[in-house]
Every structure is written in C-alpha cells, then in structure tokens.
Amino acid sequence: MNGNLTINVTYLTRVEGHGNIVVEVKDGKLQICKLEIVESPRFFEAFLRGRSIYEAPHITSRICGICACGHTLASIQAAEDALGIKPTEQTILLRKLLLHYEELDSHILHIYLLVAPDLLGVPSFVPLIKSNPELVRRALKMKRLCNELCDILVGRHVHPISAVVGGFTKLPSYNDLEEMHKRLTELRSDIESTVEFFSKITFPIFERDTEYVALVNDEDEYPLLYGDIGSTDGYRVSKYEYKNVTNEFIVPYATAKRTKWHRESYAVGALARFNLNHEKLHPKAKEAAVTLNLKPKCINPYLNTVAQIVECVHCVEDALRIIETLWQKGIDYDEVVIPDINEKGILPQRAGEGVGAVEVPRGLLIHHYECDERGIFRNANCVIPTNQNTHNIELDMLKLVPEIINQSQEEITLAIEMLVRAYDPCISCSVHMVKVNFK
Amino acid sequence: MSKPKVAFFDFACCEGCQLQVANIGEPLLDVLDIVQIVEFREVMSEKWNGDFDVAFVEGSITDEHAVERIKKIRERSKILVALGSCATIGGVNGMKNSFDLEEVGKYVYGESYKFFPTLHTKAVHQVVPVDYFINGCPIYQPEFLTVLKCILQGIPYYVPEYPVCVECKLNENVCMYDRGVTCMGPVTKAGCNSWCINNGNICYGCRGLTINPNTEGLKEVLKNYKIPEDFLIKKIEMYNKCKEFDKS
Amino acid sequence: MAKVVIKDSPYNLKKAKILDIKPLTEKEKLFKLVFEDKTWLDFEPGQFIMVSLMGIGEIPISVCSSPLNRHYFEICVRAVGKVTNSLHKLNGGDIIGVRGPYGNGFPIKMIEGHDLLIIAGGLGIAPLRSLILYSIDNRRDFGEIHILFGCKTPGELLFEEEIEEWSKRLDIHFACTVDRADPDWKGNVGLITSLIPGVDLDPTNTYAAVVGPPVMYKFVIKELLAKGLPVDQILLSFERHMKCGMGKCGRCQIQNLYCCKDGPVFTFKEIMDMAEAL
Amino acid sequence: MKTEHYRILEKSKITDFLDKLNTISKVAAPVYKGFNNYAFQTIKSAEEVSLKYIPTVIPPKKYFLPTNESLLEFSLGNELKVEPTVEYENLILFGVHTCDIAGIRCLNMVLSDKPKDTAYLIRKKHITIIGLECNDYCDEFASCAFVGAHLPTTGYDLMFTELEDYFIVHIHSSKGSDIIEKTGLFKPAQTISMEELKALREKKSAIFNNEIPTERRYLPDLFDRSFNASIWKELEQKCLSCGNCTAVCPTCYCFDIKENVDLSLKVGERYRVWFSCQLDPFAKVAGGIDFRRERSARQRHRFYRKFRYHIDRYGMVFCTGCGRCSRTCMAGIKLKEVLTSLIRESEAKIWRKWL
C-alpha cells in the first residue's frame, strides 16, 4: 500500500438492490468512506395515497420481494391498528408462524448463498457446486423446504397471498399442519448440520461498540411480532414513539435517510435481537450459540451471520411448538377472512392512525399509516431496517479501513464488501425511508 | 455446443422475481447443467463483459439512466426476456403514473426531489423489443421453467390469451363473486394456475389484461353485485396502469 | 394410480424419416418422408396427416404427393410458428411422428369422368398438388384439366419446376398469376379471380376444386357461379384450428360440421347456408 | 320395476355404508366447500359427505376425462421413443345426481365414437357409479325435467332414492350388486317399499314441471330458426369470455393438446387439458384469423352444441339441465332465459306451452 487507495464498488453484488461503496484514501488518510444507495425510487408512499388501507399489505409487500412476508406483517399491524381491528389468538399464532418462516427463509438465503461464498473464498455459490456439492445441495434443499412451508401457510413466500388485514383468507387444514410439521422436522437436521459447519469457520475479527436496537417485551417469548423498542443502552419506548428512536437525518452525499438514537448510529438485525433478547431464545438455540461461540453482548458485526444461524434454530423449534399448539387447540375455520369485503363497507372503516413494528430478518421494520373515515390512505411512512443500519455500517467501515490499510486493495475491498453483506442489507427496501410530517 | 450464457438484470422492482428463480431449490442445479449463468447480481459476484444469449430483465423503466441501461443490455443480448409484472406490464410501479410526477417526487423527497428525476413508469417492451414475456407478481416458477425450456428449444412461448377463471374453475375454487367480492380473474391473462384464488384471495390482475377484455361487461357485473365501479378501476390501475403506453 | 401403455391409442404415432428437404421459397419447404416400418401411407388427395415434433407440438398438414407414389410421401410446410419453424430446422435423416391420414379428401370417384378445374391460391396448392399428380397419373380417367394458380409475388411461387412442366403439357390448361409482379415476371398480374372468366369450360360437366386463403373463396365462388357451375360441383377445402383430427377436440367445428372429419373438403352446396363457413 | 332388483338401507346406516365403501376402494363424493358450493372429492370418512347438495362446481366428468391428462410419453435420446399411456384407478363415485349421470352418458357417446378414445374407455371401466335421486329441484337454475334427466334411467351401477325413513336402492349391474354384498348392510325390498317408490315418482312428476315453455322434441326446429336471433347480440355485451360455463358443463369435452419436456429437453409428455370454445385462442389459425371472433358467435355456438348440432350427430341433447352454466356465470347469462327468449322470438309454429 502506497498510501493511496480508491475503492469503487458499483452495484454491490449478493445484496438486495443497488448500492455502491466508495472508499478513498489519500496519503494514508481516509478521505471518503460511504455506502451509496442508488436504487431507483419507486414512490410507494406517494401512490398509496387514495388507495384503500385494506390493500396496503398487498402493495407494500411489493416494496421488497425478499422481506415480503415481513412487510406484509408490519403493514397488517399498522392497518389493523389504524382501523381498530384486534386479531384473534389463532391469527396471532399463525402470524408468528409466518414470521418464523420468513426469518428462516431469509436467513438461509443470506447465510448460504450470499455470505458463505465470501467465507469460502469464491465469488458465488456456483463454484461451490463443484467444490462443496453437499453444502449447496443442503442450502437449496433448505431453501426449498422454507418455500414449501410458506406455500402451505400463505400460498407463496414472495408476496404471501392469504395473510390479509383481519386474518387469513385460507386457514391450514389438518393435513397442512401435518405437512408443515414434517418439513420442519426435516429442516431441523439440516440446521444442525449448518451449526456444525459454521462452528468450524473463522469469521473476520473486528469490533466496534454501538447501540443495538430491537423489539423488547415482558413476555417469555423471543419478541418478533410485538413489543416496545429497546436498546442495549438500556432505553425502552413504545412503538408509537419510533420517531424519537429513528431521528432521521440526512448526510450530504447519500439519498436515503439515516438514523441515530443515543449514539452516532445504531444497529438492528439478528445480532441486535440476540444481544437484547438472548435469554428468551429456545434452549436449543442457546446451545447452538454456545457451539458457535456467540456471546452477548457481541460487537463484531461480521457475526451477524452467526446470530442468524442461532435464530434459525430458534425459529424451527418455536414453529414446531406453534404448530403443536394449533394442533391441540384445533383450528377454527369460521375465522376465514373474505378479502376486500370492505368494498361493501362490511369491515370496520374509520379514520385513524396506526403503527406496525415487526422484527423482520434484517431488523426492526416500521410501517406508519393514516387513513380517512372511508379507510382511504392519507399518509404512509415506512422505516426500513437497512436505513437504520446504513450509518452504522459506514462508521464500521471508518474504523475498519485504517485497521486493515496495510492489506492489498483486493483484500480491503473484500473485507468491506463482506462487512456490508454481513448486515444483509436490503437496498430495495431502503429507498422507502421517507420523512412525512404527521402532526 | 456450449451452454447458453444467461444473465439477470434488475430495474425498478422488488427483486422478488429473481428471488423466485433462486428459490426454485434443487432443480436449480439442473438448470445450471444446461445454462451458464454469467451475471446474477442478487446472488453472484461474477461479471461478464461479452454478449448474452439470454438476458432476463426484471423491473420497470422509470428514469433516463434506466432507459440507457436497458438499451445497452438489449444490444448485448440475443434474446431478451421480461421477467415479472414490473417488466412485462409495468406492475405496481405504474400506480405512480396516476399522479403528477413532480408532486410525487416532492411528496416523498421533499424539496430535494430534483435529485430523483423520474419518468412515467414503462414496461420493458415499451422501451426496447422483448422476445419472451414471463408475467406475474411474482412470476410463477413452473411458468418460468416452461419459458426457459421454450427458449432452449428455440420456440416461441405464448402467454395464455384466456382469463384466470379458466384455471380457477379447473381448480374447483368457490368463485369470489359467490363470496360477493370483485375478482380480476375474468379479465386477467391466465398462466398462474389461479394462484391467489387457490389461497382464498381475489385475483388482482398482476398478469395483465387479456387481449380482448370485456371491461364494459365486467362493469355490468359489478353493478349486479352492487360493487362500486370505482373499485374495478382502482383494481385495474394497480397493475395495468402502463397499458396506455402500448402501441396499437 | 395404475399406468399402462395403450398401443391402440388413437394418439399413437408412427415414426417417419425425412428422406430429403427441399426449400421451395423463403417460407416453404418440401419434406420427403417414409415410414420407418416401411409401410405405406394410404391416403386420398386432399387428406391431411398430424405431424409431430415431440416436445414441441403436433399440427395438421396436407399430404401433397401423389397417393399412387409407394416410395415416399411429401408435405409442404410454411414456417409460421412453433412447430412449422422447428420443422424447417430439421435435416434429412431426422425422425418425426405422424398419425393419419385424416379427413375425407377430394371425392375422386365422383370427379372421374368429368372435367376438372383446379384453383389454388398460395399454399392452397399443397393439397391440390396431390390431386393434380393423381389426375396426371390417371389422365385418361378425367376430361379437360384446368389449373389456375395464384400467389402474392413471384417469390412465393411454389413447385416452380413442376409448374414449368405442367404448363408445357398439352393435356393440361395451366395459367398462373401474381398479385404484385417483379421486374423479371413475364406472366399474368392480378388476382386469381381475373383468370376464371378466361377458362373455357362446360359448367355442367366440370368439378372445381378450390383451396386458398380464407379471403379468396368468396370471390372465386362468385366467378364460378357466374360461369354456371352447379353448387354441388364446387369443392372447397378449409383450414381450421385442429388438435386431434378425429372430431373430438371441437376446435375445427364449423357449425355442425367437423372440418377434420366431415371435411376438410366440402361441396359449396353443403356449406353455402352456413354463416361460419366462409 | 322388479322388486328383486331393489334393496333397502336404513337411513341410520348410511354412514356405516360410506365408511365400508371406503374400505372397498377409493370413494369420491360431494363435499361442502362453503358459500353454497360443493365439489366431488375423495373422502376419508363419511362425515365429509353432503347428501343434500346442489350440483358440484365441476361435474364428476373430471374423473372420466381428467382436467389434465397425459396422452403420450416420449424420449428423444438417440432414438425417438413414443408410448401412449393411460392412468386409471378403481374409484367409486357416490351420490351422483341423475343429471350428471346423463352427462356421463353424453361423454360415452362421443368418446366411444370412432376412432375410440381408448384412455377414456379404460378409465370408465374402473369407475363405479352410485347414483342419488333428487326428490326436488336443487335450485331455480336447474332444468333437468326439460331434457328428461330428472329420473334415473341407465348409466349407473346403483341408484339410491331417499324415501321417508330409508333409502331404496336399485341394482343396475353386477358391479352394483357386488357392493351390496360386500357392505352387507342392505335388506331386500318389499312390495310396500316398491309402492312407496312409485308414489314418490308420481309426486315428482308434479314437482318437476318442465321449466322451459316448449318441449324437447321441438328443439331442432326452434334452433333452426334462431341462428340470427337477437339474444345472441345481447350476449355479446354481457359475456366476459371467461369460459366458466363450458368448464362446469357435464357434456363439454373440448380440449387442447400441449407438450411438457423436462429440463434435459429429452423426455416429456404430450397431454390434453380442458379447453373452451368461449376462449380467444380456440378457433384461431395461423395468420391470426379467428373463425368465431365475436362473443355472440361463441355463445351461440355453445347453445347450438348443446341443443342442435349433437342431436343430428349423436341423437342426444347435450344439456343435462344441471344448471351449472347459469349458476357459475357472473354475467348472469341464464340458460333458461336464453331458451325462453328464443322461443318468444321464433314466432308461430313452434309449440309453446305458455307465453
């Protein structure tokens, strides 16, 4: 290294959406270090206006195909909150199940197809077909299983069909429960192999202390669907006060907005959830954490991937538990929801405002809606996990680059790319971070 | 014969359709036996500088930069496939076209909206010629495989010209009109195996209007079912707003 | 579910080998075929076969060779879509699937002993070629033979060599026209209907066989009627969408008639009152 | 009506009977799907079955002529191999109404016409039909009495008729009597039950009034006059060309043939799927010419295929009066109304019962 370095990663690969990394070092001094979001804006928040709030989940799901179930759930929560609809116990259970499937599906995609190639020193999973056929087969099989789980529960994983405001348009039959149970049990052994495989992998060592933010609540369950917003710095506020958490601000060079709470930046995602709620994990997941040598409070961002593996264990076990509960309670098929019945004004309609805060694979996702007395959108706002992470990622890079400045350009580029990828950024989503003034 | 070189590109979209491809699971390995994927940013870091035998394009064209980019991709590709509703019919991105573009920009980005120049949303074929269409939001994987095979066999793929109802009936679903709600099935191109209705939801028309839809007739139907016409128009606009840019 | 092979299924195919492929124009090629099992395709002029490319599709195609030819049979295919384009990509020696023949064909026994007026528009020459070759092979069984052939441009003229030969024969009256000429074209220019008034025929003793694009029929029939031809001596062959060729799939139905089973050849009398026929 | 061909089943034993049937072979029966919709489905237990039901969404023809059926399997390796195949299984259809039995008879007619549809005939041989007589109209859409499909005639192995407190069962084939034997729940019929059956049929003839103001025998004449009737133009505006009416029709059998290859492009199947004359690609040929482009022409074709064309060809009316097409049509095109309108328009000569 001669003290000058320019890294320009245009269209960062193996992430969702378009982002660029720009790093410039002059005379050994870091000049620029930024993560640009260059996704074409799609203006969801603008064209939601005038549409029925009942359509919100269908439309906002299309913000991001990867976190489609997550957006759907956050959107449903916000819409129901605005309309004053209280979901039934059964609906809540099924939604929790769906969220588990979402975490599993997304984490597996990230762990195997997006991160593993870095750890194994190849540019994508394709070369792994030859070198690690077992691994690829297992990954694809797990991916397929997760998809099938979603297919059974909500029709498909990308843009779930049957999860709507009010509940589900189709409820699983007993056969379906049986099928899901069978597949989850099948998945269990593959997750075990995953834990074992990754326990032997060395992740880059890098640490930077930051504020970790995730949902917290007083129940015994690992909070994913409901909770207040809490942080590792010991703060806790209700979801309605999310604006006090996100404190959006603009940096001159980037288009998407940034967030900070008590420090310069904060992080959300699997690692944040682990750091905040690790005691509530399923015992098997705690065991896996031990095997993988993940301890709270962990401040190595590269280990977000490891936290995801731990969550996979938790999700499989807890999903099995939910199915068994449903099995015992029996499913009440009268709860089936007819979509769009609001055309005739049968479902409640009122003017209102609502917030949905859900832990999706990449972290805390917030949808905030306001509708008029006919249930028509007036305002919409979404805060996406990746936006909350962007500034934290940059601060990480800022600390990381000087630490590795003596390595070759390729090594530095890879280390940065890996860092960004570790956060599992979803850039498609992140352009939807907007500021709307709710009075 | 060497394997055809295949690439995936995305424009304004949610990337769900690419994900549907990645989600095929183990059969993906069989696909990789017959084609060489040279670029697929969502899951691969490999890049390719030569020409493509087949380029799958996801997403709508929404700004000047995208127009330039899609033209370049077209030049480099023997076969260009539009993947998903965003690419084939404009999809949900088209809803933007109902608004004044400047106003939309201001609403989302406030005064800095000028940094985000945007055009009316267009489907890919409204900008460059397209050889194959894979409709749907998201694409239906079996149809993706069918089209892929057609491409490899060198034969055209005809998107079904008949409505979703055909498949819906064969699946013996209870018709949404019997449940008293509007369904876009009668005016929407089939090919998804009535995916949404099978799962208890209505058809939202994501695959585009049939070639010869009787929209007037459908309005009559809505009247009989006492459903405001307004709802139908809104529903059509959800995915099919860009149709107005179709020639002929 | 049990699964069994049913050799006697009407959808079973016979394998046919392509002996030779001859390009006729830019869009049409002539395929010379034999059955692999050396059997003979026993057909009447005007009948068609279902041609299969496995994995691509199956389409109806008229047999265009002479039914008396025991060495091979021929089809003339215009490339318009899936199967036809794929057929064009094949080579000699390749195997295709064939079932049939289907349809009624021209009523040879009725025509024999009479004069014959053949009117072919474009690809309509394909089924008619079979009738022409048959009538030439059995020349003495027919009275006068008139052949009128028309197509859009000289470049679309099919079976050029044979036409050359037919036009030289003394026992055939042959005339040809194109809608649009090119500088090299020496022959007639104009629609095929313009040739009809010039034909010298005995209307009561003549059968007319007409095949061409749908738009052609109405005008040709008008001319023939003007000539005094009785309605049951005007024979027309129709094209309809066909999937099974056996009167089941319903695709080719013209009111109560199945084009594949009751046709494709109809007398004008049979269909003159049918709104869906012309 | 020979008493020895009849048996009695106590109403309370119907569940036993169905459960026993299920041990003999796979059983399909009407199952409730919500919103007044029913479907024939294979059942696991008797509880699932709806004895009182209106015609299912899709008629039981789906078991004879599957919606999607493989015709040929092929491989394209070094040598082309083609094998026509059929898939079939033993199946008992329980609870088939007389209209649907009439529909199956229509299919038999067409598919055993030469060249025979071998696959259909093989499947048919393996299906046992247990009928269930209707004692009243299912709803206002039905017109079974008009076409004479409201009474059991032939086409079944067993026919169940519900009387006051038992079922009387007609044995029509040895396949049927085998079932009677194997389930062992039936008692011989007595003269009194025969009389009760007769009484029921008499009562039925009063209930099942012809719903359409003409008689079946006048149909050819009526339709010969109606090709240019004004109703077809009206249907042009209404019809959505969704193909629902034909998909649910027990006598529609038009199909498409398609191919399916695996990813190696070497092995695959040729299969047929139900198709409909109401749909755009149905009658289109190369060059884009569509021989029935107008919706009015398509709708007219549908009615002529039911009430005119096949009378000449097969000597049968191809409508069973089940009412499905009217029930399913969201545009509200109702068969009875269309026929009535034709009769009204077709002046004189046609015999009219009322109007």
Ligand SMILES: Cc1cc2nc3c(=O)[nH]c(=O)nc-3n(C[C@H](O)[C@H](O)[C@H](O)COP(=O)(O)OP(=O)(O)OC[C@H]3O[C@@H](n4cnc5c(N)ncnc54)[C@H](O)[C@@H]3O)c2cc1C
């Ligand atoms: C009795 C008969 C005889 C024929 N003889 C000849 C002949 O000798 N030479 C010749 O070149 N062509 C002939 N044709 C026309 C030929 O069958 C069609 O051109 C062919 O089916 C197109 O198939 P494709 O797969 O190439 O086209 P596709 O890609 O399937 O479609 C192109 C167009 O053809 C139409 N089409 C598709 N399948 C059929 C079908 N089975 N029947 C009719 N139209 C169809 C489609 O609606 C579409 O508009 C004949 C047709 C009939 C009915």
Ligand code: SF4
């Ligand atoms: S068509 Fe739908 S699933 Fe596909 S990219 Fe567009 S929004 Fe996403």
Ligand code: SF4
């Ligand atoms: S539910 Fe929709 S797609 Fe299905 S038949 Fe009814 S209108 Fe058609």
Ligand code: SF4
């Ligand atoms: S049913 Fe309608 S909305 Fe659903 S996938 Fe099919 S076309 Fe799209």
